[in-house]
Structures are given as structure tokens and as C-alpha cells.
Amino acid sequence: MERFDAAAGRPAAEVVVTGIGVVAPNGLDAGAWWRALLAGANGIRPINRFDASGYPVRIAGEITGFVDEDHIPSRLLPSTDRVTRLGLVAAKEALEDSGADPAALSGYGAGVITASAAGGTEFGQRGLEALWGKGTKYVSAYQSFAWFHAANTAQISIRHALRGPGTALVSEQAGGIDAIARARREIRKGVSLMVTGGIDSALCPWGWAAHLADGRMTTVPDPDRAYLPFDEAAGGHVVGEGGALLVLEDAAAAAARGATGYGVVAGCAATFDGGPDLPRLREAAELALADARLAPHEVDVVFADAAGEPAADRVEAAALEALFGPYGVPVTAPKSMTGRLGAGGSSLDVAAALFALREGVVPPTTGTVRAAADYRLDLVTGAPRQLPGLRTALVLARGRGGFNSAAVVRAVAA
Structure with missing residues (x-):
């Protein structure tokens, strides 16, 4: 049976995923990450991003081998947090994977909806350290936006000239799906292409304090035995960084340009x-x-x-x-x-x-x-x-x- 969008007065569009970009603790692109999953490769390891020796939890799903300067233009480095840099890399991969050309769309035909639970935590910590340790004049002007949960959406839209719908969602672990759902609605309303998903990174002392305060992290130090979903020995989770961004398109429009896609968001x-x-x-x-x-x-x-x-x-x-x-x-x-x-x-x-x-x-x-x-x-x-x-x-x-x-x-x- 064909689904009908009563609000729009037309059949509801089938929405297909045509591109995937991944930044994960066990893979810096979608292919490497997927091979790691099938190999059972664990990306949980002792924290190296900061000195965690004084904390009760000293392991995390930390992304290693990511050199910011290799991926991000030098002009953006002073104004972006690590989470935004990861997001820019994932968005670029997803768009390239999709084969779509956003520039060929109408002015408002492509947009971005992302989710982040923590925003630019590391950038925020540096700003607070400068404020408390040196004074107000040492706080970066970029502090006004680089910490914000919507920074990922903004920087991705600027970099790829995506002028359509843009927003950010905050619903912690559920946020990645919530962003996809919101982007799907935009496609059904007539937008041609949406970049969407979730990225998070809060592996710094300020972020770590918040995770510890929640009280649900495991204190088991062995990365291979720390996070045990549904196991009798389960005693909490491990925090990681990264995520995935997807390109969503109208299925008929994607097929018209020869893109089959990974699957349908049904x-x-x-x-x-x-x-x-x-x-x-x-x-x-x-x-x-x-x-x-x-x-x-x-x-x-x-x-x-x-x-x-x-x-x-x-x-x-x-x-x-x-x-x-x-x-x-x-x-x-x-x-x-x-x-x-x-x-x-x-x-x-x-x-x-x-x-x-x-x-x-x-x-x-x-x-x-x-x-x-x-x-x-x-x-x-x-x-x-x-x-x-x-x-x-x-x-x-x-x-x-x-x-x-x-x-x-x-x-x-x-």
C-alpha cells in the first residue's frame, strides 16, 4: 500500500541512505570500521588524551591516529572543537560516498541535522582554564560558539554550502536516531538531500567529571572485560567518542541519478x-x-x-x-x-x-x-x-x- 503524507497532500517519499561516514574508536572510515566489527576488533583502550591516572575509570573508546591537521583546514583549527573536526570528516566521507553533488541542487535543497550530547566540551574546558587561570582577555572569541551543540551542523553546512534545513538535537544516546528521524521528515517535505546523524567527543577532564557523576560507568580496568552488555558480570558501560553521519535522499531521486543506497529508513x-x-x-x-x-x-x-x-x-x-x-x-x-x-x-x-x-x-x-x-x-x-x-x-x-x-x-x- 502506498503511504500518503496528508500534511503535504501527496504520497510520502521513501527515504534511502546513500552515503555513510564513520569516525570510530576502531576505524577512521566506514570501511575500516566495518572490517573491525566483523573481526571483533576492540577500540576500547587506556585513555591517552589526558592524564586519567587519578580517576577511578581510566579506559575509553578513544579514537587514535586522528591528526587534526591532516583533515581540517588550518584556518578552522582555532575555532573548532575535536567533536566538530570529527563531524567534518564524517560528513565529507558520507557526501563523497553518496556520489551526490549538493551544489547541483536548488539553493535550499540540501540541509544538515546533527545530534550531540556534550557539544564542544574540550574547547569549553580550555576556555574555562584560560578564564580562571589568566583572565577574560585570554578567552578565545570563538568560545562564544565552538562549544555549542549546534557547531557541528553549522560548520558542516558552511563547508559544503548546505543551505537547507539545519538544526541540532540533544537527547544523549538517542540523539543519532532522533536526528535521522528529523532529517527523514525534511526529505518527505521536499528537501532533496540531508546530512544527518550524531557525533560526540568528551574525553577531557571536564567531560570525564560529568560521566563519572552519572555513576553508570564500569570501573573494571581490563578493556576486554569492562563493557559486557547483557552479561551476568555486567557492571556499567564504557564511554567512547565518534559516531556516524549519513546522507539521506528521496529514493526516487537517488535512483534517477543511479544511486541504489544502503537501505531505506522505513x-x-x-x-x-x-x-x-x-x-x-x-x-x-x-x-x-x-x-x-x-x-x-x-x-x-x-x-x-x-x-x-x-x-x-x-x-x-x-x-x-x-x-x-x-x-x-x-x-x-x-x-x-x-x-x-x-x-x-x-x-x-x-x-x-x-x-x-x-x-x-x-x-x-x-x-x-x-x-x-x-x-x-x-x-x-x-x-x-x-x-x-x-x-x-x-x-x-x-x-x-x-x-x-x-x-x-x-x-x-x-
Whole structure:
């Protein structure tokens, strides 16, 4: 049945992902990252970005080998935080991967929507250090915007002349999916192309203090045994940096220029918890499936939020069992190799789901040997699982404070 957009008075556009850009702790581009996932390569390691020896947590999903000057014009270095530099690199890769030419579109035909939970934390810390240590005249004028959560959107739009819709979202880990959902709506309203997703980086003492205050990070020092989603020994998560940006286009327009895309963003939804005793993750999943016009039995794999904390893992496991039945669908959490990346985590999971659809293989959850028995999950562990008939994936995310988001992606019709 053809979907109709009542507000626009026309059939709703099918939205396809034509480009993916990745900056992750285990891969500085989409291809390298995907190969790392299939190899089970762990990007969690001791922190080198700052001296973490005095902190109770000293490991993170840190991106190594990223030399800012190799990727960013020198004129932008004084006015950008690391998170924005990572975002610029991911956006460039995604646009090049898509093969689209934004300059050939109408003046407002391409836009940017990004998500960031922390904004330019490291830039903000340097500004505060200058203010407290030296005085106001030593604070950079760029402090007025470089720390802001919307800096990624602004710098990407400037660099690529994307003059269409532009905004930024803040919903922590759920932000990457929320940005994709918002960009999908813009495509359906007639915008030709949107760059979207999430990127985060807060590996500095100021950012670390905030993560520690949350109280949900693991204190296990072994990178291979620290972050264990759905494991009996799970005791918290590991923080990482990076994420993924995607190029979304109208499927018909993409096909007209010869682009097939990775997959279709078929459904999106978001809910907000009604308190600790009223989680609404299951409802977000149900709404996303309804938006995609799919039943639970049509889902081939779930990319889980995977909090790595027993109470939260239990809530997610219960939601999945209620939707799919005990052991009803393969479940994976490749973020076990990167840590939780804030807003970047859920868009990176969407990217992983799209690669899985294209190649018919599901990356594993590492560290966790098998899910705790009372969770009754078919958790993909140890090695990738071949699923040649893979057509549809559900991606889940939860952000601190009660945010829940879900996205359904499916393979492009042959």
C-alpha cells in the first residue's frame, strides 16, 4: 500500500541512505570500521588524551591516529572543537560516498541535522582554564560558539554550502536516531538531500567529571572485560567518542541519478519514560514498526541499546521478549567494541544495521560470552553471524534522562 503524507497532500517519499561516514574508536572510515566489527576488533583502550591516572575509570573508546591537521583546514583549527573536526570528516566521507553533488541542487535543497550530547566540551574546558587561570582577555572569541551543540551542523553546512534545513538535537544516546528521524521528515517535505546523524567527543577532564557523576560507568580496568552488555558480570558501560553521519535522499531521486543506497529508513519513533518504573522503550519500538508498517515477526535482527548495567539491560531484554518472544530474533550490540558514544552511538548502530543488510552478516557482541539466562535473548556473540535473507533491522537507543528512540531500516527492493 502506498503511504500518503496528508500534511503535504501527496504520497510520502521513501527515504534511502546513500552515503555513510564513520569516525570510530576502531576505524577512521566506514570501511575500516566495518572490517573491525566483523573481526571483533576492540577500540576500547587506556585513555591517552589526558592524564586519567587519578580517576577511578581510566579506559575509553578513544579514537587514535586522528591528526587534526591532516583533515581540517588550518584556518578552522582555532575555532573548532575535536567533536566538530570529527563531524567534518564524517560528513565529507558520507557526501563523497553518496556520489551526490549538493551544489547541483536548488539553493535550499540540501540541509544538515546533527545530534550531540556534550557539544564542544574540550574547547569549553580550555576556555574555562584560560578564564580562571589568566583572565577574560585570554578567552578565545570563538568560545562564544565552538562549544555549542549546534557547531557541528553549522560548520558542516558552511563547508559544503548546505543551505537547507539545519538544526541540532540533544537527547544523549538517542540523539543519532532522533536526528535521522528529523532529517527523514525534511526529505518527505521536499528537501532533496540531508546530512544527518550524531557525533560526540568528551574525553577531557571536564567531560570525564560529568560521566563519572552519572555513576553508570564500569570501573573494571581490563578493556576486554569492562563493557559486557547483557552479561551476568555486567557492571556499567564504557564511554567512547565518534559516531556516524549519513546522507539521506528521496529514493526516487537517488535512483534517477543511479544511486541504489544502503537501505531505506522505513520507520522511526521516540518516547519518553514516565519515570524509573515506567520505561517506554518497548513502545518506541512498537511505534517505529507501525511507522514502517511491519509486524515484529518481519524483523530479522535487533541492534540493541545495550546499557551494560543490569537493571537497564533487564528492561531492554524484557521489551525484546515481549515484542519477539523468548530468543525470538537475533540481537547484537557492536558498540561493545567502541563504548557508548553519546549521540554518535545510535547513528553508528544504524550504519552497522545498513552494512549488515547489504552484506547479509551481523557483527557480534564482544566481551559478553553469552547473555544471562534470565534475559532469554538470542545474543550474537563470539563471531559474526551469516544471515543471507537479512532484510529488516530494528535499532534501539536510550538516552540519560528518559529518552527512547527506535529506527527500522530495511534493504532496498531488488
